[in-house]
Amino acid sequence: MPELPEVEILKKSLNRNIKFTKITKTKINNVNLRYKVPKHLNKVLKGQIIENISRISKYLILHLSSKKILLIHLGMSGTIHIVRNNNNRNTNASFYNSSNLPEKHNHIEITLNNNLKLIYNDPRRFGYFKILSNKFIHQPPLKNLGPDPFSSSFNFKYIDNYIKNKKKNIKNLLMDQSFVGGIGNIYANEILFHCQLNPHKKISELNKKNIFQILRNTRKVLRKAIFFGGSTIKDFRRTDGKSGNFQQTFKVYGRHNAKCSSYKCNGVIKKTIITNRSTFFCPKCQN
DNA sequence: AAGAGGCCCTGATAGC
């Protein structure tokens, strides 16, 4: 489910609402995620102050006062909901209340000392929780990640050098987390449309102009998605349960058989499969 | 050794 924009929105919401709160209790309802929920999770979290919340690629990171970190990956369908503990009255619209909270798949509940509770919900169980030491940057899974798309190390020289002697196509390159961290299927499709690049195009055929297009449009599309509150296709929800709106601006994703929205283009969006993932593009203006 | 494909899991929807 969540790609960089959705995790970034989640990070900001958590920083607004739970930064410097103390964890009083952890309840594990179901240990079955991609990896089993660590047995010592409760022990590690209890009494900890959440000093900061950051994001690397699609990973969410809670920095604890013990200097350990809680790494959270949301997989395809993970969401974190902020719930007010006692919401009998004085209902605050910016949080979930018991009436719109999902009933199934609430794997983990973390109670805080400010009357709020975090609920991790994940129907498909591809997400996971992991405790890491303060050297987490140099440990898997983070150590193999490419630069953040917004960082200065994601630049022309880096891309130009990275694609040398490689054979894959441009869509798989964008989706490759060791090339750049955070782009998934939706945004890879959208970025390539804005670059007017065919997703099948081999990276060995990219010219200088193409590389600059990739740089510019990657940042443009992701920044816009964050501004629109992320994309809700099926089940992405913000921490308050509301949907994102970026999906209304999709140019190609999910738009097969629809008319291309490019100025003066009369092409029709086509759907194909690349490495098992749905791929959408306009055959006419993406070459 | 890079790259393609299978697979983990549940739920929604389409088609018969």
Place this chain on the structure above:
DNA sequence: TGCTATCAGGGCCTCT
């Protein structure tokens, strides 16, 4: 209504 098949925002593992 009720079955079965297909498809989902990811990424690890295996095989070539």
